[in-house]
Amino acid sequence: PVVSLRMDTAAKLLVSMRRNPRDWAIADLQTVARQKGLAWRQQKSSHCVFVRDDGRTLSVPAHRPIKPIYVLKFIELVEGA
Numbered sequence: 001p002v003v004s005l006r007m008d009t010a011a012k013l014l015v016s017m018r019r020n021p022r023d024w025a026i027a028d029l030q031t032v033a034r035q036k037g038l039a040w041r042q043q044k045s046s047h048c049v050f051v052r053d054d055g056r057t058l059s060v061p062a063h064r065p066i067k068p069i070y071v072l073k074f075i076e077l078v079e080g081a
Helices: 009-017 026-036 069-080
Strands: 040-041 047-051 055-062
Touching: 009 026, 009 069, 026 040, 026 047, 026 069, 055 069
Parallel strands: none
Antiparallel strands: 040 047, 047 055
């Protein structure tokens, strides 16, 4: 039997972010957050704050491009580290 494994958009974005944490936009992070069940807030602010169910937060500057360190920290937040 052939097993087909399809990756969702969030999983593909996470793999791409892990491979190359440069040149991502805040909309990409929000897409992953939405599909992984993370909340975020950004109200006319220069930062977007991602919030996990356990209360852990990450503030990311919303200007483009996002620095690689913030992308790596975002991946840790999403994966539960």
